[in-house]
Amino acid sequence: MNGLRTVLGRRAALAATLGTPFLPRPARAQAQDAVRILTAFPPGAATDGIARMLAERMIRDGSWGGTVLVDSRPGAGGNLASALAARARPDGRTLLLTIDTTLTVNPHVYADLGYDPGALEPVALLGTFAQVLLAHPSAGVSTLPELLAALRNGGMPYASGGVGTPGHLAMEAFRLAVGLPEASLSHVPYRGSGPALTDLVAGNVPVGFLAISGAPDFVRDGRVRALAVSSAERQDTLPGVPTLAELGFPGLDMEFANLLLAPRGLPAPMRQRLAAIATEMLGEPLVRVRFAAWNLTTRTEGPEGTAGWIARATPRWGAVARATGMRVV
16 A cells, blocks of 8 residues: 655746756656655654655755655554665655664564665764653652662563664663563553553553653643653753663663665765755754654754764664564564
């Protein structure tokens, strides 16, 4: 089934497009083809929203034609969208917006990715995000020390958005760092962070390390308790919630990133221009407000900086996956 495709612009004058110096002069038929930004998450997710804003800026830039589509292809932890991008031609007509775990975790977790990760190359980093450790009031814990005491006296299930997702990684990395036995935390994977949070708020699962974006309202009204955030600094939307470092676990900060990727071989001028568009976009006041609402930083990186982020995160999460036997078969 074709993914949801939303047309985000009308065709601009071809003369402006063809006159751009950094792009090869395409044939007229190719120039009229839409640019497609594949996303690994469903409409409504922050990644999808970022893709739509990026598409609007690309149209405004005038170098990519007048039509840019956002094509949502969720599934398999981002592997479905990634496979489509990896098999596309490196001509600037197909891009991929996903989170970093697609490249830093999935190769360690999935027995068959369905594509070669080396067929993708980094273009830009568009914001980072953390996780928040949440507990339902019925769990009987209000602080991280209380949770640790409860876990050492007996096991507890925890929710995440699925195997190999940021919440799964954060909880298992935390468990390993504090020396808790495997039996102290049993993983309950959901099909996304949203359903996991819904069940945690309902009290169907007592704890979870989940995306911050949906949590602040539930924390403020007392339906869940926030024990710690995984970022190096406190979050503006949860200013009263300490970091793991503040609670005695320095060096355990865990953040994840949104990445713009392209089929390998995309001409360097195209990559640099896309990175510049991303940087300019994240500097706009309205975009910064949107990112704050999603609990995303507005950190940006170009191709080299994004490659560095991937290179640093890959061995870290690979070690967690191996130590915990994290696998999808």
